[in-house]
Amino acid sequence: MSDxxxxxxxxxxxxxxxxxxxxxxxxxxxxxxxxxxxxRDEQVLKLLPGFWKAFPSVEVLSKATTLQIEARINxxxxxxxxxxxxxxxxxxxxxxxxxxxxSTMEELxxxxxxxxxxxxxxxxxxxxxxAIAVDTHVFRVxxxxxxxxxxxxxxxxxxxxEKVPAKHHQTVNRVFVKLGRYICIRSPRCWACPVRExxxxxxxxLVPPKNxxxxxxxxxxxxxxxxxxxxxxx
Ligand code: SF4
Numbered sequence: 001m002s003d004x005x006x007x008x009x010x011x012x013x014x015x016x017x018x019x020x021x022x023x024x025x026x027x028x029x030x031x032x033x034x035x036x037x038x039x040r041d042e043q044v045l046k047l048l049p050g051f052w053k054a055f056p057s058v059e060v061l062s063k064a065t066t067l068q069i070e071a072r073i074n075x076x077x078x079x080x081x082x083x084x085x086x087x088x089x090x091x092x093x094x095x096x097x098x099x100x101x102x103s104t105m106e107e108l109x110x111x112x113x114x115x116x117x118x119x120x121x122x123x124x125x126x127x128x129x130x131a132i133a134v135d136t137h138v139f140r141v142x143x144x145x146x147x148x149x150x151x152x153x154x155x156x157x158x159x160x161x162e163k164v165p166a167k168h169h170q171t172v173n174r175v176f177v178k179l180g181r182y183i184c185i186r187s188p189r190c191w192a193c194p195v196r197e198x199x200x201x202x203x204x205x206l207v208p209p210k211n212x213x214x215x216x217x218x219x220x221x222x223x224x225x226x227x228x229x230x231x232x233x234x
Contacts, residue, residue, distance in 0.1 A: 004147060007195045008168050011175035014194045017227050019125065019174045020045065024234035026101035026126035027058050030108075032233070033118045034085065039076040045229035047075055052234070059099055062090035085113025103127040116157065121173065130169040132160045137180025138173055144184060146200025182219045192216060 020041035021032040031051070035044040051072050055061040061069070069083040076082070089111045093101060101122070102108055108119035120133035132138070134157040142148050142156065147163060150156035164172055183189045190196050190204040191212065209215070 003198050004164055005168060007145065007198045008164075008171045008175060010194050010198075011179060012171055015175050015178040015223075017178075017223065018230070019121070019177060020226050020230055021121060022125045022174075023048070023230065026103070026122060028052065028234060029126045030089075030101050030114070030118070030122050031061075031086065033121045034089070034113050035073065035076055035082060037082070037118075038078060041226060042229060043076050045226070045233045047073060048233040057099075058090045058093045058101070061086060062094045064090075082113065088112035089114065101126070103129070105131065117153070120157075124170045124173065128170075130166045132157055132164065132169050133173040134160065135173070135177065137184075138176040141176045141180045141184045142172075144188070144199060144201040145195070178223070182222070189215070192219075 021029065021036055021044070023029050023032050028048075032044060032048060035047075054072050055064060055069070064087065066083050066087050069086055070079055073079045073083060092111055093099060096110075097107065102111075103123070103126075105116070105119050105123060108114050108122060109116060117133045117135055120131035123129040123131040124133070134153045138160075139150070139153050139156050142160060143150060148156055148159040150159055160172060161169070179193070179195075183193050188201070188205055190199070190201070191206050191208040192215070193199065196204060196206070
């Protein structure tokens with residue numbers, strides 16, 4: 001357990017920025033996370049200012065047609081399905097939750113297009129509740145670190161909720177999404193990993209490539225760019 005907390009503390013220092021979809025209001029946060037499924041964060045963040053202009057609230061969104069929503073989001077993957085889910089989600093929030101994005105896991109996952117991962121991000125970022133959103137990065141990195149041995153995200157979420165002390169739950173997704181995106185990629189860059197000494201992965205790649213500096217500069221640039229886009233997306 002002390003290793004887990006120490007690892008999270010190091011990663012928090014290495015990746016101090018909020019998650020890319022940690023935005024403004026619960027409505028904005030929920031919609032952004034729904035958009036981000038199988039879509040690059042940069043693409044989502046770029047379309048958000050126009051989207052908020054067209055649909056500034058869940059009430060306005062609930063009155064839009066699916067076609068109107070599609071027209072605003074057709075630059076991202078699965079936009080037709082996402083538009084359908086958004087319309088249904090907004091209608092349900094208005095009719096069942098008095099126009100307020102709900103703040104419990106049970107209520108959130110009752111909404112169209114909202115699974116446990118999306119709900120967990122919203123619970124953490126908008127309502128300051130403890131939850132662990134397990135996406136592909138969190139799943140891969142925590143398995144490699146040796147924190148869990150899981151074959152499914154459901155099992156990983158359950159084990160992580162048990163293993164990680166509750167007051168650190170909120171940090172897990174924030175730091176591992178970034179570590180997984182930049183360093184602990186498919187062929188991991190262990191040579192650049194700030195927590196390699198605490199990692200159980202057996203096939204560590206510890207030799208920096210010739211263009212190591214370029215890679216590190218590129219990571220820094222991507223992270224800065226993401227943060228600028230995030231700040232402009234509300
Ligand atoms: S040491 Fe390597 S495998 Fe372990 S978390 Fe870091 S990048 Fe991933």
